[in-house]
Amino acid sequence: MNKFPTFNLYDYKDKKCNFHAHTTRCKHATGTEREYVENAIKAGFKVLGFSDHAPYLFEGGHVSHIRMFMEELEGYVRTIEELKSEYKNEIQIFTGLEMEYFPKLFDRTFAEIMKYPMDYLILGQHCFDDEVGFEYTGRKWEEESRLETYVERLTTAVDTGLFTYVAHPDIINYVGDADIYEKHMRRLARYLKDHNMPIEINVNGYREQKQYPKKAFLEIGVQEGCDFIIGVDAHRPEEMLDEENYRGCIALAESIGGEVLWK
Numbered sequence: 151m152n153k154f155p156t157f158n159l160y161d162y163k164d165k166k167c168n169f170h171a172h173t174t175r176c177k178h179a180t181g182t183e184r185e186y187v188e189n190a191i192k193a194g195f196k197v198l199g200f201s202d203h204a205p206y207l208f209e210g211g212h213v214s215h216i217r218m219f220m221e222e223l224e225g226y227v228r229t230i231e232e233l234k235s236e237y238k239n240e241i242q243i244f245t246g247l248e249m250e251y252f253p254k255l256f257d258r259t260f261a262e263i264m265k266y267p268m269d270y271l272i273l274g275q276h277c278f279d280d281e282v283g284f285e286y287t288g289r290k291w292e293e294e295s296r297l298e299t300y301v302e303r304l305t306t307a308v309d310t311g312l313f314t315y316v317a318h319p320d321i322i323n324y325v326g327d328a329d330i331y332e333k334h335m336r337r338l339a340r341y342l343k344d345h346n347m348p349i350e351i352n353v354n355g356y357r358e359q360k361q362y363p364k365k366a367f368l369e370i371g372v373q374e375g376c377d378f379i380i381g382v383d384a385h386r387p388e389e390m391l392d393e394e395n396y397r398g399c400i401a402l403a404e405s406i407g408g409e410v411l412w413k
């Protein structure tokens with residue numbers, strides 16, 4: 151398998167960064183790439199990474215309605231490459247993807263993706279095994295086995311060395327016993343810490359009052375010595391300008407003693 155080019159998040163730590171933004175290709179985001187770039191500049195970002203939902207090679211002819219098609223990847227990469235040079239004096243732009251780790255499908259999908267120039271990948275585990283049937287990790291789950299599988303997927307993905315960080319690691323919506331939650335999620339937090347990955351506090355989830363960012367997980371992260379990063383997870387260009395919720399995420403981390411990089 152191709153090894154992913156080395157991309158170190160911490161190289162950008164003196165700048166205001168966002169590595170989590172989408173485009174219309176995922177079929178649930180709006181606006182042009184240029185609007186995201188211009189709003190990012192307006193909001194004072196020095197670095198913008200596009201991380202649209204990765205195309206995936208599913209089995210059985212499954213067609214996804216929440217991600218780009220593989221045929222769209224070329225246009226995605228080309229559009230961002232053009233903006234990179236056009237705006238190079240104002241903002242540093244990167245081409246990334248937000249991708250699930252689906253064990254049986256990952257290797258061949260990754261090989262296809264790597265035919266194109268890609269700067270980084272973030273892991274966003276929206277489902278467990280594939281997307282067919284859509285077992286959303288953010289649905290309410292009472293079984294410990296679901297939590298265990300979720301953490302297993304993430305740690306296995308981290309082990310590949312191909313992911314830069316984990317988007318909303320607290321997307322799993324385990325509603326059972328708090329001690330069980332802590333046991334598994336502490337293992338995850340330690341894993342992230344050991345692999346130099348900051349914990350993303352997701353502005354989109356914060357704004358929409360989703361199950362993430364989850365304070366209980368952030369507290370575990372603080373106890374384990376993890377750093378924090380803010381991910382705008384923009385699905386509309388205006389969200390790049392949402393300073394209120396961006397600041398809210400920082401305040402949330404700081405209220406529990408967390409250190410946010412790149413404010």
Ligand SMILES: [Zn+2]
Pocket residue numbers: 172176178203385
């Ligand atoms: Zn999305």
Ligand SMILES: [Zn+2]
Pocket residue numbers: 170172248274317383
């Ligand atoms: Zn996202």
